[in-house]
Amino acid sequence: MNLYPAKSYLKYLLKARHYKGHGIHSPFMYELVSEVLWDKHPYYSFSEIEKYRKELLNSKKVIHVSDFGAGSHKLKNNIRKISDIYSSAAIKRKYGDFLFRLVLRFNSQTTVELGTSLGVSTMYLAYPGKQNRVFTIEGCPETADVARGAFKRQGLSNVNLLTGRFVDVLPVVLEDIEVVDLLFVDGHHEKDATLEYFRMCKEKAGNNSVFVFDDIHWSEGMEEAWEEIHNDRDVTVSADLYQLGLVFFCKECKKQHYVVRY
Numbered sequence: 001m002n003l004y005p006a007k008s009y010l011k012y013l014l015k016a017r018h019y020k021g022h023g024i025h026s027p028f029m030y031e032l033v034s035e036v037l038w039d040k041h042p043y044y045s046f047s048e049i050e051k052y053r054k055e056l057l058n059s060k061k062v063i064h065v066s067d068f069g070a071g072s073h074k075l076k077n078n079i080r081k082i083s084d085i086y087s088s089a090a091i092k093r094k095y096g097d098f099l100f101r102l103v104l105r106f107n108s109q110t111t112v113e114l115g116t117s118l119g120v121s122t123m124y125l126a127y128p129g130k131q132n133r134v135f136t137i138e139g140c141p142e143t144a145d146v147a148r149g150a151f152k153r154q155g156l157s158n159v160n161l162l163t164g165r166f167v168d169v170l171p172v173v174l175e176d177i178e179v180v181d182l183l184f185v186d187g188h189h190e191k192d193a194t195l196e197y198f199r200m201c202k203e204k205a206g207n208n209s210v211f212v213f214d215d216i217h218w219s220e221g222m223e224e225a226w227e228e229i230h231n232d233r234d235v236t237v238s239a240d241l242y243q244l245g246l247v248f249f250c251k252e253c254k255k256q257h258y259v260v261r262y
């Protein structure tokens, strides 16, 4: 059992502040907190994603899963129920809603996701608008097939799902992209791998890009990777929401790191 997150959560609680619209001097961060983090607008797409969540939760189907990256601490069998994969891997509503608002706020035209799984988080990235091209990469072919079917049924033609290892597929995806407006890294939670994906994508970061990393406190290695990422010389503003870490590259902003209670 991985006890690391429990210990790191206590440390986070000691440092985190609520920042509910006050106590922030940076206008950039003020907007992010008040308009994106705490916005409660119930978008119509959320109910479409909810339907998909229910479908996955009630699914009796099993698939053969190929394990990649750091694997799962909870699931060890290679034959798994879709409902179990959903319960252990899919993004929680609160963070999915947040990703959706982030795409809207930053008007992302090109989004890259590492770790599609069943496609739940991809939907939050793709629903805000067809002008946002979403490239999502998944290593496990059978898991990817489930997601692909769902994107088709929901008419999400702006999603381009690619199957293969991140290390092989990401360079190919990046070759054809001028700027990665939004990056969501949600797989292969190991220090060196995470830093490598960050370096590769940073080459394509623009002034308005936002990179989001999941599970930044999952292990000592992931915390070390997160420290390096938010201290990177090209990163200006960064925010630690415990589950997610966000970094921004806006050159006009002062370098500042926020630990936000969320």
Ligand SMILES: C[S@@+](CC[C@H](N)C(=O)[O-])C[C@H]1O[C@@H](n2cnc3c(N)ncnc32)[C@H](O)[C@@H]1O
Pocket: 066, 067, 068, 069, 070, 089, 090, 091, 114, 115, 116, 117, 118, 119, 120, 121, 122, 137, 138, 139, 140, 143, 164, 165, 166, 167, 186, 187, 188, 189
């Ligand atoms: C936590 S799940 C993603 C969950 C998904 N983002 C969501 O919220 O619905 C991580 C996924 O990344 C895939 N993965 C992990 N490491 C990988 C790698 N090195 N190459 C390709 N896929 C990988 C796994 O197969 C798994 O499906």
